[in-house]
Amino acid sequence: MIQVYPAESRFTANHGWLKTSHSFSFADYYDPNNLQFGPLRVLNDDFVAPDNGFGAHPHRDMEIVSIVLKGQLKHQDSTGGAEVLRPGEIQRMTAGTGVVHSEFNPSDTEEVNFLQLWFMPEAKGLAPSYEQKAYDQAAMKNKLLPVVSNRIKSDDIAFIHQDLTLYLSEVEAKQTVSFQQAANRKIFLFVIEGELMLNGQTRLTRRDSARITGVSDLKIEAKADAHFMLIDLP
């Protein structure tokens, strides 16, 4: 089954310094029927104004992945981690037994747009950790590029404490990529930009997403140049 969630079905909020869209229940948005998809618990699409951000706040027992689409995001945490995340880079933070961090747009002119995903970890009480990886943006052209995984090991893939792989892809118009899914696993697909057709029947446009179960062969055709994220989930 391919269940489509149009971009406009997301909960949106405008706090002035922050414009955000939640794909799942988060903060003031609570829908008991939209809590998670497998271990994927949060997907926020955040636009943060220049020189603004999220002050220090805590997390625990969660795997948190951030992907910057435009601009810069400065991260600092209580494990001593401090780095600036830019397009072409990905960050994974294991909150584990507890971590306090902040996320800030260090630019005084440019907005930052980033996706933040929270995944339930494979175990509670993990040691807090943080890593940032750079991936080759050219390598995701017309293919699925793994950038976060627990099973695909590479210097440019962030490790995550959950049985999943997150892929990014940029597919040119009329090109197709395919994904073979194992039995009893799920696929989450999110269109960052462009337009996709799934298995010749399901059309997705900018910021639409699909929650896919029971599909072993997924054919992803770009109707227009497209940038998207695919997550292979248990």
Add this chain to the structure above:
Amino acid sequence: MMTKQPHFYIRHAIGSRLLLDSIQHQFGYALEPHSDKWKFTIEVNRPDLVEEIMDLKAELNLFVIENDLDGIVQKWWYYDSGEPAIAFDQTKNVLTIMVDSKKGYTV
């Protein structure tokens, strides 16, 4: 009986949803050390909110906020590394939560 305390609230650790707020829901509370743990005693006449908190007991983040005269906000984060001891006395409308972890940070 309870003395006025700094702003206190409870959020769901997963998704940050606000569950109980001493200002919004207008309740008093007390906080005291209890051997190597911390015990919150909360006077709350909202069984619906208490029920949800008890359902989510393994995923609670408790915060105490202190503002000093220089405008610095000190936050104290309390949580339990496992599952907190939690109980609700319906006859007195008193909720008690005991947790084993505390971290402080400024905003």
